[in-house]
Amino acid sequence: xxxxxxxxxxxxxxxxxxxxxxxxxxxxxxxxxxxxxxxxxxxxxxxxxxxxxxxxxxxxxxxxxxxxxxxxxxxxxxxxxxxxxxxxxxxxxxxxxxxxxxxxxxxxxxxxxxxxxxxxxxxxxxxxxxxxxxxxxxxxxxxxxxxxxxxxxxxxxxxxxxxxxxxxxxxxxxxxxxxxxxxxxxxxxxxxxxxxxxxxxxxxxxxxxxxxxxxxxxxxxxxxxxxxxxxxxxxxxxxxxxxxxxxxxxxxxxxxxxxxxxxxxxxxxxxxxxxxxxxxxxxxxxxxxxxxxxxxxxxxxxxxxxxxxxxxxxxxxxxxxxxxxxxxxxxxxxxxxxxxxxxxxxxxxxxxxxxxxxxxxxxxxxxxxxxxxxxxxxxxxxxxxxxxxxxxxxxxxxxxxxxxxxxxxxxxxxxxxxxxxxxxxxxxxxxxxxxxxxxxxxxxxxxxxxxxxxxxxxxxxxxxxxxxxxxxxxxxxxxxxxxxxxxxxxxxxxx
Numbered sequence: 001x002x003x004x005x006x007x008x009x010x011x012x013x014x015x016x017x018x019x020x021x022x023x024x025x026x027x028x029x030x031x032x033x034x035x036x037x038x039x040x041x042x043x044x045x046x047x048x049x050x051x052x053x054x055x056x057x058x059x060x061x062x063x064x065x066x067x068x069x070x071x072x073x074x075x076x077x078x079x080x081x082x083x084x085x086x087x088x089x090x091x092x093x094x095x096x097x098x099x100x101x102x103x104x105x106x107x108x109x110x111x112x113x114x115x116x117x118x119x120x121x122x123x124x125x126x127x128x129x130x131x132x133x134x135x136x137x138x139x140x141x142x143x144x145x146x147x148x149x150x151x152x153x154x155x156x157x158x159x160x161x162x163x164x165x166x167x168x169x170x171x172x173x174x175x176x177x178x179x180x181x182x183x184x185x186x187x188x189x190x191x192x193x194x195x196x197x198x199x200x201x202x203x204x205x206x207x208x209x210x211x212x213x214x215x216x217x218x219x220x221x222x223x224x225x226x227x228x229x230x231x232x233x234x235x236x237x238x239x240x241x242x243x244x245x246x247x248x249x250x251x252x253x254x255x256x257x258x259x260x261x262x263x264x265x266x267x268x269x270x271x272x273x274x275x276x277x278x279x280x281x282x283x284x285x286x287x288x289x290x291x292x293x294x295x296x297x298x299x300x301x302x303x304x305x306x307x308x309x310x311x312x313x314x315x316x317x318x319x320x321x322x323x324x325x326x327x328x329x330x331x332x333x334x335x336x337x338x339x340x341x342x343x344x345x346x347x348x349x350x351x352x353x354x355x356x357x358x359x360x361x362x363x364x365x366x367x368x369x370x371x372x373x374x375x376x377x378x379x380x381x382x383x384x385x386x387x388x389x390x391x392x393x394x395x396x397x398x399x400x401x402x403x404x405x406x407x408x409x410x411x412x413x414x415x416x417x418x419x420x421x422x423x424x425x426x427x428x429x430x431x432x433x434x435x436x437x438x439x440x441x442x443x444x445x446x447x448x449x450x451x452x453x454x455x456x457x458x459x460x461x462x463x464x465x466x467x468x469x470x471x472x473x474x475x476x477x478x479x480x481x482x483x484x485x486x487x488x489x490x491x492x493x494x495x
Contacts, residue, residue, distance in 0.1 A: 011104045019120035022103070023051050026116075029107055043068070047076035048083070049120040053106075058113035063130040067092060084124050087117075096129035108186055133157050138164065141244035141266070143408055149286045153244045158188050158263040164246040165192065169253060173197070176261070179210055181225065185217030188263040189225070192249075197256045199486040202450060206258055206271065221265035230449070236416050238409035239449045241270040241277050248282055256487035272450035272485075276457070276469045278407035279303060284472050292472035299404055306401030307414050311421040311433055313394045314344060319429050332388035341426045343387050347395045348419055350377070456484050 010025050023040070027033065030053065032040045041052040050071075054064070071091060079086050088097055100106050100116075106125050110116050113131025138152040138160065154161045162176050173195040180186050189210070193203055206229070213228045222242070230239040243249055244266050249259055252270045260269040270277070279299060284292035316323045317331050317340060332340070381387045398418065405411035417440055424432035447454035457465035465482060467473075481487040 013103050015101050015103060015106065015118075015123050015125055017121050017123045019049055019051060019118055022118055022125075025103060026051075026053060026106065026118075029103075030110060043071075045071045046074035046079050048079065051118040053110050053116040053118075055110060055113065058131045058133065059115060060130045060132045063094065064115065067094060067128065067130075083119060084122055084126065087119075087126060092126065092128065094128055094130060098127050098129075100125045100127050108180075112186065112188070135160060144243065144245050144248070144282060144406075146283045146286050149282060150245075150247055152246060154246065154249075154266040154268060156264050156266055158190060158261050161246075161261050161266075161268065162190060162192070165249055165253070168246055168250040169194075174253070177207070179207075181210065181213050182215055182217040185219065187218040187221070190261040192253060192259040192261060194253055194256070197254070197481070197487050197489050198258055199256065199488065202258055202272070202486070205450060206260070210260075218262065222260065222262040222267050222269050225260070225262055226269060232447070235443070235447060236413035237275070237444065237447065237454070238278065238407065238413065239273070241273040241407065242267040242409065243270060244268070245282060251285075254481075254492070256481050256485035272452040274449070274452060274456050274484075275410075275444055275454050278410040279405070279469075281406040285475075289472050289474045296470075296472050299406065302401040302404035303410075303414065304401075306398050306405065306411065307418055308421070308437075309398045309401070310344060310394055310418060311425045311436075313390075314340065314422060315425050315430060315433055318425075322430060330390070332390045337385045340388070340391070341422070343391045344395070344422055345419070347387065347391055348415075348422075351395065351399050352415075452484055 010029060013025070016022055027040065030038050030040075032038050032053075037056040039052075039054050039056055043050040043052060052068075074091065079091075084099065088099070100109060101124050106116050106118075106127070109127045113129070113133065115128040115130055117126040117128060119126075135155055135157040138155055140146075140151040141153040144153075152164060154164065166174065171194060174192070175195050176190040176192050179189050179191070181189055191203070191206060191210070209229045210225075213225070215224070215228065218224045226240055227233055232239055240260075241252075243252075249268050249270070253259060257273075258271050260271065262269075280296070281299065284295050286292075287295065313330060316327060320328060320331065338346075378387075378392055382389050382392060402411045402415055405414065417436075421433055421436045421440075424436040426432075428435065445453075445455050445459050453459060456462065457469065462483075465484075468478075479491065479493050481490050481492055483490065
């Protein structure tokens with residue numbers, strides 16, 4: 001209780017004119033003597049005492065040295081009569097500077113990267129934003145590769161990501177509204193939208209939801225934020241679409257979507273999204289429309305194979321009378337030593353284990369692990385009679401369909417329902433599968449993402465929009481924005 005009272009006390013205090021009182025509080029709160037990377041310099045310029053606070057590793061050394069060298073040339077009396085104004089307007093030759101008059105703002109600023117310059121006799125602090133973060137170079141995302149197209153992708157630094165977006169959209173109405181979330185982490189986030197295109201109600205709804213997030217930190221960045229804002233945590237289907245590609249983010253901004261950028265994450269959240277947003281890929285728009293349409297159909301086939309191929313095959317084996325006799329060859333010749341249903345479940349567990357193992361396997365060993373899993377485990381299991389060859393064949397086809405699904409999150413959700421369909425088919429045969437599919441469809445049809453129907457444009461049915469889902473239309477024909485987003489400017493044509 002004493003610590004909480006002390007924390008509340010300094011957070012409510014304003015910067016005082018006494019440099020000694022200010023530095024005493026800041027030294028304790030920032031842990032100047034305890035953290036090796038928290039630096040404080042006691043300085044004297046123009047006959048006045050200063051204190052400089054910064055985090056080692058967050059500051060551009062050459063800028064800091066240049067500012068200090070220039071201030072060191074000041075003569076006594078040059079800062080009168082208004083030292084803070086003189087420093088900001090004349091003597092600190094750096095673009096990004098501002099004033100702070102509360103200790104909490106100073107502490108948050110220093111921990112975020114800027115330099116805090118305190119001056120004896122002044123009740124304001126100068127914050128110099130000369131920060132630099134450890135960052136990697138923008139490179140193509142692994143999960144959204146294209147044959148032709150840009151090779152840059154979002155990184156873990158929010159300012160780089162907003163710059164990559166502005167490079168593609170030089171629209172004066174593009175807005176990045178800043179917020180901080182997390183009592184302890186103070187995570188930077190930005191809401192991005194085109195002011196004259198996005199639905200104002202949608203923007204306000206998102207801003208209101210974000211302002212109500214109460215948590216001490218966002219260590220898992222955008223994923224933690226999604227669970228707080230969109231809820232529906234037990235529905236496996238994704239309520240937002242993630243992208244690491246600036247071109248994909250820009251396309252959705254032009255359509256009227258609102259994007260959420262979270263610092264420390266290379267993934268940007270696209271809101272709101274429907275089921276069909278997750279089945280499109282940038283590669284379709286990097287090829288001719290006819291080629292893109294074929295690619296989309298192949299992805300649809302692969303996606304639905306990942307969902308229904310195994311349950312339908314299992315149903316054909318246990319109830320062959322409901323299928324044409326021409327399909328008898330698909331059944332297993334050697335059923336194996338364990339029941340077919342258990343083979344399928346064990347194989348599903350094995351594939352999931354293999355997926356997790358591949359994530360944790362060092363890259364030089366990944367190929368060797370794949371050979372071990374495919375040849376030693378799979379082939380040996382068939383040879384000793386544990387699994388039938390058909391189980392391995394159809395499971396492999398379903399898994400390939402899962403990874404061919406453009407959205408990784410959608411693929412994982414489909415995998416869960418594939419297992420549910422299998423269990424229902426094993427318990428109730430054809431009626432169990434039909435019941436599972438109906439419940440699955442009802443779940444998707446009744447789901448809404450920020451008040452947008454998840455199955456739009458199928459439910460409610462919009463013929464023109466649904467045609468655009470099925471067929472990759474040529475870009476000159478895309479003259480209207482999706483009306484489900486209630487865009488302020490529905491016409492995409494110039495003028």
